[in-house]
Amino acid sequence: MSARLAGKVAFVTGVARGQGRSHAIRLxxxxxxxIGVDLPRPVxxxxxxxxxxxxxxxxxxxxxxxxxxxxxxxxxxRDRPALDEAVAAGVExxxxxxxxxxxxxxxxLGQTPPNTFxxxxxxxxxxxxxxxxxxYPHLRDGASLIGIGSVAGLTPGSVDxxxxxxxxxxxxxxxRAIAQLVHDFAIxxxxxxIRVNAVHPTNVDTDMLQNDGMYRMFRPDLESxxxxxxxLAFPVLNAIPVPWVDPVDVSNAIVYLxxxxxxxxxxxxxxxxxxxxxxxxxx
Numbered sequence: 001m002s003a004r005l006a007g008k009v010a011f012v013t014g015v016a017r018g019q020g021r022s023h024a025i026r027l028x029x030x031x032x033x034x035i036g037v038d039l040p041r042p043v044x045x046x047x048x049x050x051x052x053x054x055x056x057x058x059x060x061x062x063x064x065x066x067x068x069x070x071x072x073x074x075x076x077x078r079d080r081p082a083l084d085e086a087v088a089a090g091v092e093x094x095x096x097x098x099x100x101x102x103x104x105x106x107x108x109l110g111q112t113p114p115n116t117f118x119x120x121x122x123x124x125x126x127x128x129x130x131x132x133x134x135x136y137p138h139l140r141d142g143a144s145l146i147g148i149g150s151v152a153g154l155t156p157g158s159v160d161x162x163x164x165x166x167x168x169x170x171x172x173x174x175x176r177a178i179a180q181l182v183h184d185f186a187i188x189x190x191x192x193x194i195r196v197n198a199v200h201p202t203n204v205d206t207d208m209l210q211n212d213g214m215y216r217m218f219r220p221d222l223e224s225x226x227x228x229x230x231x232l233a234f235p236v237l238n239a240i241p242v243p244w245v246d247p248v249d250v251s252n253a254i255v256y257l258x259x260x261x262x263x264x265x266x267x268x269x270x271x272x273x274x275x276x277x278x279x280x281x282x283x
Contacts, residue, residue: 004259006031009094011087013037013077013131014104016051018206019148021059022247023101023254028068030255032099035090036063037075037083039104043123045116047108047167048211069094077104077127083134097138099258102128103148105174108167109159110213120170125177132185142193144258147182148250149200150175151237151273155280158237164217175200179269186267195266199253202273203234203244239275 010027014020015036024034040053056072063070071093073086091097105124108116128147135145152159153175160172179198186196203209210227218233219225234243250272256262257270271277 003031004255004261005099008032008098008258009035009090009096010099010101010258011035011090011097011131011135012101012103013083013127014051015059015072016040016055017059018051018208019201019204019247019250020101020103021055021062022251023103024059024070025062025066026248026251026255027099027101027258028063028066028070030259031068032258033068033094034063034070035087035094035097036060036070036072037077037086037104038072039076040074043106043119045108045112045119045167046106047110047112047213048207050106077130078122080130080133083130087134087138091138096140097135098140098143100131100135100139100143100145101148101254101258102131102146104131105148105208106167107159107171107208108213109164109217110167111165112167114166117166117170117173120167121174124171124174128178128181139194142260142263143195144262145182145185145189145194145196146254146257147178147196147198149178149198149269151200151202151271151276151280153177153179154200154269154271154277158280163220182269183267190266193263195257195262197257197262197266197268197270199250199257200269200271200273200277201245201250202238202276204250205244205246209244237276237279238273239279242274245272245274
């Protein structure tokens with residue numbers, strides 16, 4: 001185990017499972033203490049189960065297993081005061097804040113009510129703004145802000161099309177906006193050495209991907225497709241013929257952007273996408 005982030009403190013949203021858990025663990029493995037939030041309960045208009053308290057407790061156990069500390073709060077990223085409280089509690093415990101990973105997100109696909117668009121934007125985009133806002137007063141010079149985007153935000157029509165419903169439209173819109181957000185905000189905070197970047201994954205092997213709704217989107221030819229059926233269709237997105245990347249593949253990019261190795265990298269759109277963007281769009 002190295003210590004590329006020794007002495008740093010990282011705030012990660014959506015830590016209960018999936019990418020968020022992976023990010024928290026990898027940051028801790030590299031020496032960071034963690035401030036984490038998640039909302040372990042159902043949310044309206046979602047088409048797959050969200051995280052549970054048991055998931056959140058397991059993240060705490062796994063982070064502490066690395067030897068680092070974690071302060072966790074149950075908080076909805078749509079609730080700015082709750083995020084303010086969570087960050088303040090973590091900074092009181094650890095003394096400072098160096099890294100922010102605005103990871104929390106949802107992707108309910110299929111025929112859902114029209115306001116699902118707003119629900120998704122509220123979590124995926126407003127949640128990022130709330131996260132950055134809550135963290136900013138505590139950031140030291142040279143800090144790193146990271147927003148989790150998606151290839152869906154950089155390839156029009158990939159998820160924002162009629163088949164995916166209002167949730168898909170909201171997902172594509174919000175991820176496009178995250179790309180623009182980091183591009184514009186990076187310039188405004190550069191004088192403090194604060195870096196702002198986005199990471200855009202392709203399909204990631206998490207519960208957001210591995211669910212019945214997603215399987216039906218990719219295999220409409222089958223009445224009840226499963227994981228193995230969908231795995232045959234998922235690679236169509238990627239140049240490297242894999243159905244998905246692992247959460248740790250994204251987390252390794254997060255560690256790089258969180259570390260001083262990327263001290264002059266800002267305003268970037270880092271793709272962990274198995275070549276999906278290069279395949280879909282001309283240079």
